[in-house]
Amino acid sequence: MDSVLLGLRGASATFGPQKGADPDTVQRLDAALEHFARAAQPGVGLNMTGSLAVTPGAGAAGGLGFGLMLLGATRLAGIATVTELTGLADAVGTVDLVVTGEGSFDWQSMAGKVVAGVAAVAGEHARPCLVLAGRVEVGRREIAALGVSAAYAITDEVDPAEALARPAEHLRTLAARVARSWSRPM
Numbered sequence: 001m002d003s004v005l006l007g008l009r010g011a012s013a014t015f016g017p018q019k020g021a022d023p024d025t026v027q028r029l030d031a032a033l034e035h036f037a038r039a040a041q042p043g044v045g046l047n048m049t050g051s052l053a054v055t056p057g058a059g060a061a062g063g064l065g066f067g068l069m070l071l072g073a074t075r076l077a078g079i080a081t082v083t084e085l086t087g088l089a090d091a092v093g094t095v096d097l098v099v100t101g102e103g104s105f106d107w108q109s110m111a112g113k114v115v116a117g118v119a120a121v122a123g124e125h126a127r128p129c130l131v132l133a134g135r136v137e138v139g140r141r142e143i144a145a146l147g148v149s150a151a152y153a154i155t156d157e158v159d160p161a162e163a164l165a166r167p168a169e170h171l172r173t174l175a176a177r178v179a180r181s182w183s184r185p186m
Contacts, residue, residue, distance in 0.1 A: 002056040002057060002111045003056070003057070003058075003059035003060060003108070003111060004053065004054050004055065004056060004058050004059050005033055005037060005052075005053035005054070005058040005059045005063055005065075005066045006030055006033060006034050006037065006048065006053050006054070006059075007030070009059070009111075010030060010033070010059045011029075011033060011058075011059035011060075011062050011063040011066075012026045012027075012029035012030040012033060013026055013030065014059060014108060015062045016029055018104075033053075033063055033066075034048075034053070037051055037052075037053040037066065038051075040070055041053075041070075052066055052069045052070060053066055055069060055075070056075070057069075057075040060078075077117075078114075079113070079114055079116070079117025079118075080117070082114070082117070083117060083121060088118070088121050089121050089124065089125070092121050092122055092124075092125045092127055093125050095127065096127065096184075097127065097128055097129075097130065097182055098118060098119075098121075098122040098127050098128065098129040098130070099129075099130045099131075099132060099175075099178075100114065100115050100118040100119070100129065100130070100131055100132075101115075101131065101132045101133060101171075102114070102115050102131060102133045102134075103133065103134045103135075104133060104134055104135050104137060105131050105133035105135070105136045105137065105138060105151050105153070106135075106136075106137040106138060107137075107138065109131075109138070109146070110138065110142060110145075110146055115131055115146070115148070116146055119131075119146050119147040119148050120147060122147065123147040128149040128182075129147060129148050129149055130148070130149055130150050130151070130152070130178060130182065131143075131148050131150075131151040131152070132151075132152050132154075132171065132174055132175060132178065133151060133152070133153050133154070134153065134154050134155060134163055134164075134167065135153045135154070135155040135160070135163075136151045136152070136153040136156075138151075152174055152177075152178050153174075154167070154170045154171060154174050157170070157173070157174065158170055
């Protein structure tokens with residue numbers, strides 16, 4: 001993911017709410033990460049200029065990217081590595097439809113996560129790409145701009161609490177419904 005360590009698109013703001021942090025806790029977490037970033041890189045300017053904390057990928061995995069960068073790691077796009085190692089491009093070239101998934105298809109999905117990478121590979125092969133998700137929080141324009149043909153959410157069919165209680169069952173139901181609507185008659 002391309003997220004930075006701090007701020008509105010940083011690790012705390014991105015991952016904190018997913019893990020149950022309320023807005024006040026997110027601010028405290030972000031302040032603690034900023035304190036750590038300044039201690040780890042003495043001499044960084046007031047606006048964190050020159051800090052690895054503002055490097056894309058520093059906020060990945062809740063800030064693990066920043067820690068690894070401090071140790072000398074170089075950032076590689078995760079989806080590019082996965083695509084290469086799995087032979088995704090070759091596989092996509094042999095199918096009529098690509099289906100990918102996400103727990104929450106939201107703004108983060110647009111910023112270098114798996115869905116964006118899979119949609120890009122599907123687009124390179126002129127294949128439609130669908131997203132099955134627990135919830136969809138982006139609009140049609142964002143979905144189309146990403147190269148996704150359509151996105152479907154479990155929470156469009158059931159209450160979010162019920163979706164979380166039995167996710168596998170609801171995903172099977174959603175996948176079956178979507179498959180019926182995208183299948184060609186033989």
